[in-house]
Amino acid sequence: MNTLFCPGPLSRRDFLRLGAFALGGVGIGNLLGLRAAAKAAGRSTPDTAVIFLWLPGGPSHLETYDPKPDAPAEYRGEFRPIKSNVPGIEICELLPLHAQIADKFALIR
Structure with missing residues (x-):
């Protein structure tokens, strides 16, 4: 250090x-x-609930919830984005169930 x-x-x-x-x-x-x-x-x-996903060593945000399909190949993830049930929000193709319930959670980018 x-x-x-x-x-x-x-x-x-x-x-x-x-x-x-x-x-x-x-x-x-x-x-x-x-x-x-x-x-x-x-x-x-x-009643309130928060689910905080902390994924040390897990998949990148570019490969899950913040795809950059128009970015150069060295910056975007290897998986394609799919449309969710919220207009304008795309999620990784590996998370199709999350894409179906995108109106039920908050996505902070």
Whole structure:
């Protein structure tokens, strides 16, 4: 590891990861307080769910959810994009079931 720009026991990646967790922790208290207040007032709170896919060593975003069919061959993935059920969103040909339910999830590029 090059410690010229990041001296100490933490790498830049570790520092960014800890910073992201800290920012998430700042907002969670307010969210939980609002939910508790809504529950105390007799209001229902919506159920929420998040599925976060972290694929270290997995397929590239260019080969799954962000194909670049018009990019030069050295930049795009080897698989073709297919149309999803959302206009303007194309997904890798290896994920046809995801393409069928693209209106049910958020795709952040």
